Amino acid sequence: MKNYFAILGLSIVLVGCGSVKTNVDDLAVSHPIETALDLTAVNNDRVPVTINPGRFTTETVTYRLPRVVQGTYSIGDYGKYIDDFKALDYDGNELATTKVDDNTWTIADAEKLDKLQYYVNDTFDIESVGGIGGEEPFSPAGTNIEDENFVLNLHGFIGYFDSLKNAQYAVDVTAPSDFIRTSALEDKGTTLSEDGKSMTTSYFGQRYFDITDNPMMYGKLDVEEFMVGDIKIVLSLYSPTKKHTAESLKETVFKMMEAQKRYLGDINSTPRYDIYLYLSRGGQNDPKGYGALEHQTSTVGVFAEDESPESLKESVIDVIAHEFFHIVTPLSVHSEDVHYFDYNTPTFSKHLWMYEGVTEYFAQHFQVYEGLIENNKFYNTLYSKINTSKRWDDAMSFTIMSENVLNEPYATNYYNVYYKGALIGMCIDILMRKESDGNRSMLSLMKELSAKYGGNKPFEDDKLIAEITAMTYPSVGEFLKTHVQGDLPINYKDYLALVGLTFGETDMETNYIFAGEQNIIFDGDQLKGTIFFSPMALNNSFWKAQGIVAGDVIKKVNGRELTLFNANDVISGMFEWKEGQEIIMDLERDGKPIEIMTTLTKAYAPSESIIEDENVTEAQKAVRAAWLKG
Numbered sequence: 205m206k207n208y209f210a211i212l213g214l215s216i217v218l219v220g221c222g223s224v225k226t227n228v229d230d231l232a233v234s235h236p237i238e239t240a241l242d243l244t245a246v247n248n249d250r251v252p253v254t255i256n257p258g259r260f261t262t263e264t265v266t267y268r269l270p271r272v273v274q275g276t277y278s279i280g281d282y283g284k285y286i287d288d289f290k291a292l293d294y295d296g297n298e299l300a301t302t303k304v305d306d307n308t309w310t311i312a313d314a315e316k317l318d319k320l321q322y323y324v325n326d327t328f329d330i331e332s333v334g335g336i337g338g339e340e341p342f343s344p345a346g347t348n349i350e351d352e353n354f355v356l357n358l359h360g361f362i363g364y365f366d367s368l369k370n371a372q373y374a375v376d377v378t379a380p381s382d383f384i385r386t387s388a389l390e391d392k393g394t395t396l397s398e399d400g401k402s403m404t405t406s407y408f409g410q411r412y413f414d415i416t417d418n419p420m421m422y423g424k425l426d427v428e429e430f431m432v433g434d435i436k437i438v439l440s441l442y443s444p445t446k447k448h449t450a451e452s453l454k455e456t457v458f459k460m461m462e463a464q465k466r467y468l469g470d471i472n473s474t475p476r477y478d479i480y481l482y483l484s485r486g487g488q489n490d491p492k493g494y495g496a497l498e499h500q501t502s503t504v505g506v507f508a509e510d511e512s513p514e515s516l517k518e519s520v521i522d523v524i525a526h527e528f529f530h531i532v533t534p535l536s537v538h539s540e541d542v543h544y545f546d547y548n549t550p551t552f553s554k555h556l557w558m559y560e561g562v563t564e565y566f567a568q569h570f571q572v573y574e575g576l577i578e579n580n581k582f583y584n585t586l587y588s589k590i591n592t593s594k595r596w597d598d599a600m601s602f603t604i605m606s607e608n609v610l611n612e613p614y615a616t617n618y619y620n621v622y623y624k625g626a627l628i629g630m631c632i633d634i635l636m637r638k639e640s641d642g643n644r645s646m647l648s649l650m651k652e653l654s655a656k657y658g659g660n661k662p663f664e665d666d667k668l669i670a671e672i673t674a675m676t677y678p679s680v681g682e683f684l685k686t687h688v689q690g691d692l693p694i695n696y697k698d699y700l701a702l703v704g705l706t707f708g709e710t711d712m713e714t715n716y717i718f719a720g721e722q723n724i725i726f727d728g729d730q731l732k733g734t735i736f737f738s739p740m741a742l743n744n745s746f747w748k749a750q751g752i753v754a755g756d757v758i759k760k761v762n763g764r765e766l767t768l769f770n771a772n773d774v775i776s777g778m779f780e781w782k783e784g785q786e787i788i789m790d791l792e793r794d795g796k797p798i799e800i801m802t803t804l805t806k807a808y809a810p811s812e813s814i815i816e817d818e819n820v821t822e823a824q825k826a827v828r829a830a831w832l833k834g
Contacts, residue, residue, distance in 0.1 A: 235258055235372075235374075236371065236372035236373050236374040236408070236409075237255065237256070237257045237258070237365075237368065237371050237372070237373050237374070238254075238255075238256040238257075238374050238376075239253070239254070239255055239256075239362050239373060239374065239375045239376070240253065240254040240375075240376045240377075240378070241253055241356070241361055241375070241376070241377045241378070242378045243354055243377065243378060243379040243380070243383075243422060244378055244379060244380060244401075244402045245378075246349060247323060248323075249325065249326065249329065249349055249350075250287060250323035250324060250325050250349070251323065251324045251326075251349055251354075251361065252321070252322075252323055253320075253321070253322055253323070253324055253361055253362065254319055254320070254321050255267075255319060255320040255321075255362070255363075256318070256319040257317070257319075257320075257365060257368060257371075259315070259317075260314040260315055260317055260367075261315060262314050262315070262367065263312070263313065263314060263315065264310050264311060264312055264313075264314050265310070265311050265314040265317065265365055265366070265367055266304075266308060266309070266310050266311075266365065266366040266367070267308070267309050267310075267311065267320060267363055267364070267365050267366075268283070268307050268308045268309075268363050268364060268365075268366065268547070268548055269282040269283035269286060269307045269359070269360075269363040270282050270307065270359050270363070270416070270547035270548070271283075271306070271307050271547060271548050271549075271550075272547060272548075272550050272610075273345055273359050273416055273547065274416070274542065274545050275345070275497055275498055275499075276341070276342055276345050276497065277552070277556075277609045277610070277618055278342065278610070278615070278618075279610065280341040280342075280345060280359075281306045281307060282307065282341070282359060282360045282363075283305075283306045283307030283308065283363075284306050284307075285324055285325040285326070285327060285347070285360065286322050286323070286324060286325075287322065287323040287324075287325060288321075288322055288323050289301060289303070289309055289320070289321075289322040290320065290321045290322065291309075291311040291317055291319075291320055292317075292318050292319055292320075292321065293313070293316040293317065293318055294316065294318045296318075299311055299312060299313050299314075299316060299317060300312040300313070307363075307548065308548070324347070324349075324360065324361050325349075326346070326347040326348050326349040326350075326355075326360075327340050327341050327343075327346035327347050327348075327360065328343065328346055328347065328348040328349075328355070328489070328490065328491045329349075329489045330489075341360070342493045342495070342497065343482075343484075343491035343492065343493035343494070343495070343506040344357075344493070344495055344496050344497035344503075344504040344505060344506050345357055345359075345497045345504075346360065346491065346493075347360040347361070348482065348491070350423075352423045352424040352442075352444070353421070353422070353423035353424065353425075353442045353444075353482070354379070354420075354421065354422040354423055355419070355421055355480070355482055355504065356377070356387075356419060356420035356421065356422065357419045357497075357504065358375070358415045358416065358418065358419065358420065359415065359416040359547075362375070362415050364412045364415075364547070369411075369412065370411055371411070371412070372408070372409065372410055372411065373408070373409040373411075373412065373414065373415055374392075374406065374407070374408055375389070375406070375407040375408070375409065375415070376404050376405070376406050376407075377404065377405050377407070377420065377422070378402055378403070378404040379402065379403060379404075379405075379422050380401065380402055380403075381396060381397070381400060381401055381402055381403040383403075383422050383423055383424070383425075384422070384423065384424070384425040384427055384440075385405060385420065385421075385422045386420065386421050386422075386425065386427060386438060386440040386478065386480070387407065387418060387419070387420035387421075387478075388418050388438075388476060388478045388499075388501050388502050389407040389408070389409060389414065389415075389418035389420065390407060390408045390409070391405060391406070391407060392406040392407060392408050393405075393406055394406070416547075417499045417500050418499065418501075418502065419478075419480060419499065419502060419504050421440050421442065421480045421482075421504075423442060424442070425440050425441065425442055426440075426441045426442070426443065426449050426450040426451075427439065427440045427441070427450055428450040428451055428453075428454045430454060430458060432458060432461045432462050432465060433462070433465050434475065435461070435465070435474060435475060435476065435477055436475065436476045436477070437457065437458070437461060437476075437477055437478075437479065438476065438477070438478045438479070439453065439454065439457055439479045439481070440478065440479065440480045440481065441453065441481045441483070442481070442482050442483060443483045443509060444483065444485055444509060445485070445509060447483075447509060447510075448483060448509070448511075448513065448516060452513060453481075453516070453517065453520060456517045456520060456521065457479065457520065457524070459576070460520075460521050460524070460525055460576075461477075461528065463570060463571070463574035463575075463576055464525060464528055464529070464570055466574055467566075467570040467573055467574055467647070468529075468531075468532070468647075469651075471531075471532060471536065471650075471651050471654060474500070474501045474531060476501060477501055477502060477528065478501065478502035478503075479502070479503055479505065479524060480502065480503070480504045480505065481505045481506075481507060481520075482504070482505070482506050482507075483506075483507055483508065483509040483516075484506055484507070484508055484509055485509045485510070486508060486509070486510065491506050493506065494506050494507055494508060494519075495523055496523045496524060496526070496527045497527075498526075498527040498528075498530040500531075500535055503524060503527035503528070505520070505523060505524060505527075507519050507520070507523075512779070512780040514780075514782060515779075515780070521571075522567070525567040525570070525571075526563055526564055526567035529563045529566040529567055529570075530559075530563055532562075532563070532566070532650050532654065533558055533559050533562060533563060533650060533653075534553075534559045535659060536650075536653075536654035536657070536658055536659055537558070537650060537653045537654050537657055537663070538553070538559070538657075538662055538663070539553040539554075539555060539662050539663055539664070539665040539668070540662040540663075540664065540665065541553040541665060542559075542662065543662035544662075551607075552606060552607055552608075552609050552610070553606060553607070553665050554603035554604075554606045554607045554665050554666075554668075555603070555606060555665065555668055556602065556605070556606035556609065556618075556621050556625065557602045557603075557606070557621070557625050557628045557629075557688050558668075559621075560621035560622060560625050561602075561621050561622070561624070561625020561626050561627075561628050561629050562625070562626075562628075562629040562632075562646060562650065564621070564622045564625060564626040564629070565625075565626040565627075565628075565629030565630055565633070565646065566629070566646075566647065568582065568585050568586075568626065569582070569629075569630075569633070572832055573832065573833060573834060579816075579832060580710070580813075581713075582832070583705065583813060583814035583815070584712055584813050584814070586627070586630060586814055587707075587812070587813040587814045589622075589623045589624075589626055589627055590623075590627060590696055592623045593620055593623035593624040593627060595620075596616075596617045596619065596620040596623075596624070597613070597617050597620075598624070598693040599691045599692070599693055600613075600614075600617055600691060601688075601689060601690060601691045602621075602624070602625070602628070602687075602688045602689075603688060603689050605617050605618070605620075624694075627694065627696065628687065628688060628694075629646055630699070631683060631687075631694060631696070631699045632646050632649070632680055632683065632684075633645055633646035633647075633831065634699050634700075634702050634703055634827070634831055635677065635679050635680050635683060635699070635702070636648070636649060636676065636677075636680065637703075637827050637830045637831045638702050638703075638827050639676070639677040639679060639680070641826075642826060642827060642829070642830025642831075643830075644676075645830075645831075645834075649672070649675065649676060652675060653672075653675075669681070669684050669685065669688070669689060672684065700814060701817070701824075702824065702827060703824060703827050703828035703831050704816060704817045704820030704821070704824035704825055704827075704828050705814050705815065705816060705817060705828070706814070706815060706816075706817045707812060707813070707814060707815070708812065708813075708815040709810055709811065709812055709813075709815075710810070710811065710812075710813050710815050711745070711808040711809065711810055711811075712808060712809060712810075712811040712813055713806060713807070713808055714744060714807050714808060714809045715778075715779060715781070715807060716744070716746060716747075716778050716781050716804070716807055717775055717778050717779065718744070718809070719740045719741065719742075719743035719744040719809040720743065720809040720810070720811040723740050723743070723809070724738075724740070725737060725738055725740045725741035725743075725744055725747065726738060726741075726758070726771075726775065728768050728771065729768075730768070733767050733768045733769065734757050734758075734767065734768065735757070735758050735766050735767070735768065735771050735775075736755055736756055736757045736758060737752050737753070737754055737755065737756045737758070738754060739754040741754065742754060743809050743810060744807050744808075744809055745806075745807055745808040745809065746804070746805060746806070746807035746808075747807075749805075750789075750800050750802060752791070752800075753793060755793075756791045756792070756793050756798070757791060757792040757793075758789065758790075758791060759790040759791060759792055759797075760788075760789070760790035761774050761777075761778070761787075761788075761789060761790075762787055762788055762789075763788065781804055782804065783804050783805060783806055784803060784804060785803070785804045786801075786802075786803055786804075787800075787801075787802060787803075787804060788800070788801045789801075
């Protein structure tokens with residue numbers, strides 16, 4: 205899972221709630237667990253759910269909603285959103301139930317149990333703070349119930365019986381007949397009600413993992429389907445104000461995934477990939493954890509509705525590309541902790557550096573490798589990750605953090621997987637290119653691991669580092685031992701030097717309200733209520749070229765008066781300014797009016813970043829070329 209304020213994203217992989225040992229009750233049930241969700245019978249913003257498990261042969265049974273779902277690395281406690289839990293016998297009478305904890309119920313006289321009934325509240329409505337480690341599930345792992353849209357992450361609606369961990373599931377979803385519905389779960393057919401007002405779609409899952417791994421979206425959706433090579437892409441979008449459309453994102457997604465397929469080569473194999481995008485208005489009851497949650501063949505993303513079209517496209521590339529790369533790891537390469545995941549009391553792998561870090565590295569590297577961005581932009585991204593990674597504990601063992609990710613102080617440091625974790629991937633990639641004269645890479649290593657293990661064969665967590673060392677070079681093993689298992693901070697300059705890069709000042713592209721990272725070019729006069737250009741504005745190449753002077757008062761922006769009282773609104777609109785746009789700025793300098801009427805050109809500001817070393821050797825150039833372009 206990836207969150208781009210809190211970016212998290214990740215993959216939900218492979219089997220269900222535990223090991224694959226046969227259970228007596230597994231054999232006793234000869235038909236799927238029948239599950240029904242009725243979206244036409246929403247009661248007080250709650251969806252009614254019915255579970256018919258078939259007959260039990262034991263006196264008591266245990267039913268659970270997940271405490272944790274794969275890919276979130278935080279506690280979701282989905283049972284907290286269940287109301288009016290009832291167990292009914294075959295005569296419709298209530299059986300005694302006991303709520304053991306937030307997510308667990310035991311049912312007495314289970315041999316009499318006919319079905320369970322309960323209501324599910326959604327999580328979007330109660331979010332106060334989005335992101336990792338909050339009290340509510342991260343938005344893309346959450347649920348939404350509203351008149352025009354239902355986000356059905358099914359782990360929030362459907363649970364599992366301890367004694368039926370390997371049972372099949374039949375899922376019926378009833379919804380208004382004019383709703384558009386999308387799901388990658390196997391569709392077994394649709395039935396229209398007699399009055400034509402509702403429609404029931406039947407789905408099938410081989411095991412509980414299929415329930416957690418196949419989200420759905422229902423409602424007033426905008427859907428585009430298209431092919432990227434031999435993969436069918438289904439893009440489902442809910443934009444409450446209709447500001448954005450699936451059609452407007454189609455070309456961006458197509459180009460992105462086409463490049464990803466080229467980058468991955470023969471490692472990608474899914475025939476269909478679903479992308480579910482929910483755009484949040486950012487109100488009190490709207491989701492605030494922007495990012496995405498990955499599944500085997502789909503991803504759920506939550507983004508801001510008020511983003512500009514260009515900004516949304518950039519967010520989609522940054523976040524959804526990350527999620528798609530999870531088909532490499534942990535889908536194809538993963539440990540026993542992932543393969544035999546326990547939704548109630550999970551254990552975690554030591555190798556988040558690989559699951560999330562390498563995945564994030566691929567999501568950035570493929571863009572320069574496939575020519576979607578220039579080298580300098582890639583360097584700037586890496587430099588930003590180096591700086592941002594220092595916000596967390598740089599002397600914390602990544603393997604220890606991963607294994608203990610639900611507990612402090614490790615939970616607080618989880619987010620560094622998208623920064624230092626990606627840089628770990630970068631360093632290994634450079635080492636692999638250097639040691640092999642440019643022939644091997646981080647991606648080729650992941651392909652070799654995938655061939656050795658694959659989706660149905662997990663590796664042993666404690667042996668992975670030794671295996672990678674044996675498969676690669678002593679320098680890679682030493683790096684992993686020192687900087688991933690160990691707690692010694694990485695000197696990135698040493699690894700960048702291997703490809704003829706260093707740190708230095710360069711002109712970095714910026715927007716029209718900053719001069720470099722976080723250096724805003726405006727200031728205000730509290731007494732006069734005015735906004736003026738600060739000296740920092742002269743570091744912005746665009747405004748310097750317009751001849752502005754520090755202290756120039758900004759009276760109007762495109763005809764709109766600018767004051768301290770509306771500065772946030774007006775200046776925020778300048779975030780959306782794009783190259784080629786015509787603008788008018790009315791200024792006052794020493795009491796005299798000045799008008800700037802011009803066309804926007806790209807803006808740059810001097811800043812330290814990663815640059816190409818002037819003293820580079822031919823050998824370093826060759827490794828760099830192999831690293832960046834293959």
